[in-house]
Amino acid sequence: MLFLIFLILAIIIFNLLFKETRWDWNKINLDSITFPKSFIWGTATASHQVEGNCKNNWSEFEKGFKNNGKPNIKDAQISGLACDHWQRYKSDIELIKSIGVKHYRFSLEWSKIEPELGVFNDEALNHYSDVIDELLKNNIEPVITLHHFSHPIWFDKLGAFEKEKNISHLVSFCDKVFSHYSNRVKYWCTINEPGVVAIQGYFTGMFPPGEKNGQKAGEVYKNLLESHVQIYKSLKKLPNGNSVKIGIVKNINQFDPWNRYNIFDWLFTFAMNHVFNWAPINFFKTGKLKFRVPGLIWNSHINKDAVKSLDFFGLNYYSHNHIRFNPFSKDYSDLMYKKNDIMTDMPYTIYAEGIYRAIKLVSKLNLPIIITENGVADKEDSIRSEYIKKYLFAVSKSIKDGYNVVGYYYWSLMDNFEWAFGYDMRFGLFEVDFENQKRTLKKGAKAYINIIKTQSNE
Ligand code: BGC
Numbered sequence: 248m249l250f251l252i253f254l255i256l257a258i259i260i261f262n263l264l265f266k267e268t269r270w271d272w273n274k275i276n277l278d279s280i281t282f283p284k285s286f287i288w289g290t291a292t293a294s295h296q297v298e299g300n301c302k303n304n305w306s307e308f309e310k311g312f313k314n315n316g317k318p319n320i321k322d323a324q325i326s327g328l329a330c331d332h333w334q335r336y337k338s339d340i341e342l343i344k345s346i347g348v349k350h351y352r353f354s355l356e357w358s359k360i361e362p363e364l365g366v367f368n369d370e371a372l373n374h375y376s377d378v379i380d381e382l383l384k385n386n387i388e389p390v391i392t393l394h395h396f397s398h399p400i401w402f403d404k405l406g407a408f409e410k411e412k413n414i415s416h417l418v419s420f421c422d423k424v425f426s427h428y429s430n431r432v433k434y435w436c437t438i439n440e441p442g443v444v445a446i447q448g449y450f451t452g453m454f455p456p457g458e459k460n461g462q463k464a465g466e467v468y469k470n471l472l473e474s475h476v477q478i479y480k481s482l483k484k485l486p487n488g489n490s491v492k493i494g495i496v497k498n499i500n501q502f503d504p505w506n507r508y509n510i511f512d513w514l515f516t517f518a519m520n521h522v523f524n525w526a527p528i529n530f531f532k533t534g535k536l537k538f539r540v541p542g543l544i545w546n547s548h549i550n551k552d553a554v555k556s557l558d559f560f561g562l563n564y565y566s567h568n569h570i571r572f573n574p575f576s577k578d579y580s581d582l583m584y585k586k587n588d589i590m591t592d593m594p595y596t597i598y599a600e601g602i603y604r605a606i607k608l609v610s611k612l613n614l615p616i617i618i619t620e621n622g623v624a625d626k627e628d629s630i631r632s633e634y635i636k637k638y639l640f641a642v643s644k645s646i647k648d649g650y651n652v653v654g655y656y657y658w659s660l661m662d663n664f665e666w667a668f669g670y671d672m673r674f675g676l677f678e679v680d681f682e683n684q685k686r687t688l689k690k691g692a693k694a695y696i697n698i699i700k701t702q703s704n705e
Contacts, residue, residue: 254510262507268600277636280643282702287654289350289388290343290676291620293395293439294359296663297332303358303397304407305666308455319457324669330661331684333374340381342677342686343660347699350388352436352619352656353378354395357402361420364401372427379431390434390619390656392496393421393478396444396454396666403456408444408470409463414477421478422485429487436561436619437478439496441471442523450543451578453667465538465546468522472530473548479556495531496561496619499524499605501598505571505583515572515580518543524608531557531612543579559653560609561619564638565593567601591634592624592672599637606645606652615653618642622658624665624672631691639698657695661686 295301309325312318332339343351359371382389394417398407405413425435438444445468447454450461475495482488502519504512518540530536534551538544569583588596602621609616623634639655646652662679665672670681676692679685 258508258510258513267503267507268604270600272637275640277640280636280640280698280702282639282643282698283646284703285653286646286702287350287388287617288348288699288703289352289390289654289656290346290348290660291352291390291656291658292332292354292660292663293392293397294354294356295326295329295395295397296659296665297330297353297661298356298359299326299328299331299333301326301329301356301358301397302362303356303399304403304455305397307400307403308457311457313452313457319455320667321669321671324664324671326664329664330679330681335684336378337381339660339686340378340385340387342688343382343387344385346676346688346692346696347703348656349386350390350434350654350656351382351660352390352392352434354392354397354439355424356397357394357417357420358397358399360424361399362401363399364405364416367423372424375424376427379428383431388434389428389432390436391424391428391432392436392439393417393424394437394474395439407456408467408474411470411473414470414474417474418477418481422481425482425485425487429482429485429491433491434559435482435491435493436496437475437493438471440498440563441468441475441495442500442527443498444468444471446522447667461540461543462545465544468527468538468544469536469546469548472527472536472553473550476550476553476556480552492558494557494559494561494614494617496563497527497609498563498565498620499601499608500565501567501601501605502570503567505569505581509572511572512570516570519570519580528609528611557612557614559615559617560612562605562609562616563620563658564602564605564618565621566595567598568595589630589633591630592626593668597623597630597634597637599634599641602638603641603645606642606650610650613651615651617654617656618652619656620658621655622674624668624674625691626671626673628673628678628689628691631689632694635691635694635698639695 379389449458449464500523502516504516534553536548538546571581659674661677662673662675677686
């Protein structure tokens with residue numbers, strides 16, 4: 248009884264001291280955002296989402312169905328030709344140039360470069376070499392992602408990241424491409440969103456291989472983080488290793504309790520923040536990885552090399568969710584939304600305070616931070632402009648408050664294949680008509696272009 252009273256009092260005091268961060272947007276002038284002149288402006292894509300004709304773990308998954316008979320991808324859509332970026336990269340680079348950004352983050356499609364284990368395709372290697380040259384010719388810095396959700400089918404057949412010994416295959420691939428491009432490419436991102444690959448692939452089943460096995464999710468998560476460390480170490484030993492910047496790309500998936508007076512909502516929120524955000528950050532801080540959610544994800548791993556394995560932190564930020572614990576729902580929780588929240592087309596709200604909180608969290612690592620992705624799915628293009636201004640206000644505020652954010656890449660250059668949602672989610676600065684591949688600048692994108700223009704040197 249005494250314990251219960253203590254607990255209730257503790258929750259009340261805690262809530263009085265710590266409120267969910269909410270700014271009064273009526274008092275903020277979104278037209279007076281300022282950034283340092285050195286700030287890096289960019290945009291991003293990923294191979295499977297834009298290139299077309301990929302044969303990899305995702306293209307296989309796109310053909311499949313879940314146990315309940317529903318297709319793996321919404322309405323059984325397939326990536327197919329996507330944005331045909333493989334053929335159209337030159338005109339797409341003109342688009343990148345036209346919006347005034349100076350960095351383009353894109354990923355290498357491992358399955359095209361190494362279609363069979365140990366067999367490298369020169370045409371694909373030359374293709375990316377041409378993309379890099381074209382970018383440089385246009386004064387745009389290429390930023391390469393080595394693994395962005397997709398990998399070769401042979402790697403999947405070997406068990407992909409379920410087995411620690413398979414990491415060496417990814418490291419060999421990275422060594423190979425690094426030796427080809429590192430004389431021209433200064434920024435390298437190793438793994439895109441390890442937590443998403445592990446949780447969506449092995450816990451919710453929304454991503455390939457579509458499993459629901461918490462133990463495996465923990466193992467895969469650990470192996471992806473470990474892959475980063477091994478790739479970093481290996482690339483640093485190669486020529487140009489010391490002159491390039493290598494980082495991981497990690498999304499901060501923020502959770503707050505739905506009911507701040509409900510201990511179960513708090514516990515589940517802690518568990519989610521722990522798995523998605525705190526445990527991996529702690530790994531880079533201490534070299535110790537501990538997942539501690541009994542029955543769901545339970546794993547531990549030590550690699551002291553993790554501590555010095557980042558030249559920058561690539562922060563992706565999209566989502567803030569309120570969690571209501573529900574033992575009867577399939578993921579043990581419900582995602583809840585506040586009445587006045589502005590929804591995007593994805594199950595996320597506009598909550599720009601969240602990117603500020605995420606920056607604050609990852610700044611514990613004392614590294615330069617690049618916002619490697621932030622953007623909005625907005626088919627009607629009715630909230631994009633507001634979204635961009637609010638999030639960039641939050642980023643500019645974080646810099647003024649002393650956080651070391653050096654760049655921002657809007658996701659994405661153009662509408663593309665949004666994984667399990669297919670082509671329905673429209674994140675692009677450019678609209679893509681998938682019937683004829685026509686690209687059209689969106690009205691909402693002008694907010695980004697204007698900010699870049701007023702804040703850049705030239
Ligand atoms: C991924 C992108 C994706 C974006 C929007 C990130 O998780 O890195 O590939 O398109 O979110 O959902």
